[in-house]
Amino acid sequence: MSSTTKPTIVLVHGAWHGSWCWRFQIPALEALGYAVEAVDLPCVSGVAGTTQFDDAAHNHRHLWVNASSSLAHSYAGPIASAAIKGLSEKGVLGMVALCAYMFPGGMDQGAVIRDIGDLPYVTWNMPSEGLFQTKDPRSLFFPPDVPAERVDWAVSQLRPQSMAANMGIVPPQAWQDDSYIGRLGYIRCTADVVIPIEQQDGMVLGAGGQENWVVRTLEGSGHSPFLSRPHEVAVALDEIVNAFETKV
Template sequence: MSVYLLIHGAWHGAWCWGKMIALLESAGHRAIAIDLPGHGEDKTPISELTLEAYANCVATVIDGLDQEVILVGHSMGGMAVSQAAEYRPNRIKSLVYISAFLFKNGQNMIDVIPPHPYVQISDDGDTMTVSKHKVKDMLYNNCHMEDVQDAVSRWQVEALRPLLTPLELTQGNFGRIPRYYIECLRDNSVTIETQRSMQTASPCKKVFTLDTDHTPLFSTPGQLCSILLNQI
């Protein structure tokens, strides 16, 4: 039995992994999804959100488990996954990035991800969001409408400070964990060009391709689960 620890992306929470948890558990594995600070049911104030807080949250869950984890990050969750891997390299079997931010040491979001025309920054510069009528086009363009409506009903603003914080990674910790990337060809959020640029800069053990949007955990959960179960 493997343990999959699932880390959500921006504007989401543990709730977005429901389909994947059901599939992984039906195959006899353990799947755990958590809310990063300030997301989902976690009410940490935006003023207290940091990349370190995200990574420590992941590390704390890892510390409470009795075996190595397959640590999976979607989208922005890739930053939390990478920083947590630096903190707990001996407890992580592999890292999986699903159209996720795969940055090198010292990089933050501005260094790698081009500005998106749909993303709106708050007047105080503390948060970002996407207007509801643009969400489907940006993140869920291959998803069923019921999934889109459910996601929009749970929508939250995203703190910018964690995304603007440079990662602190070393080859001796983060660098020794096998990395896998699952790229999404129809991604209107993190374009395939950006995904492949990150892969070139931080080569992975293997890259898998899905012909879908930014959120395969909604749009193609069966295909995504098959990769996690059979090829990683």
């Protein structure tokens, strides 16, 4: 890849969201010279039984493009990490997690959720069997920095999620092998309600720490900086991608 060519950024949304959530992020990335593609994962298609493996396979197909990289939000951390596995030699540069979960391949998420006594902020089998929703997305996803009019718009777009996607097995993860050492990024959000900063840091540490991850921080940002601070997200991603390119 030449020094003047930027990778295509494949945007991977979190649970209950869709490609719509990147509405303000896309122009901020394009302004920095990136081509952008936003995917819609099968987990929010309204089909019960859809798993992380289905989502990762869908994302994998979109990454089959030379010189591409992922920006993955929340639930999509393990999805994007699974999707890039085996694609380093195909030109995939790496992945950037945006206040995202990082779980080891083979982990049984359903068992973990049962062990911690369920997720109090969701309603299972709603609006139908095998799907689930958040009880109060306004106070979960958007504080403290998303403007009220954008919150109203985003809440109206949220869709039920497949329970199997969150209660199943995590696919094999690219960060657990050597292919992408130095080409993994994490954007921390210090005011996140969904994944508190201590948990974000713990997951990065558990996935190899700052020896393996290029880390940037959005001070005071909540769980949805693509709605509140898209320019800052774009700048952080650009810095991380530039660091990746020194490792190719």
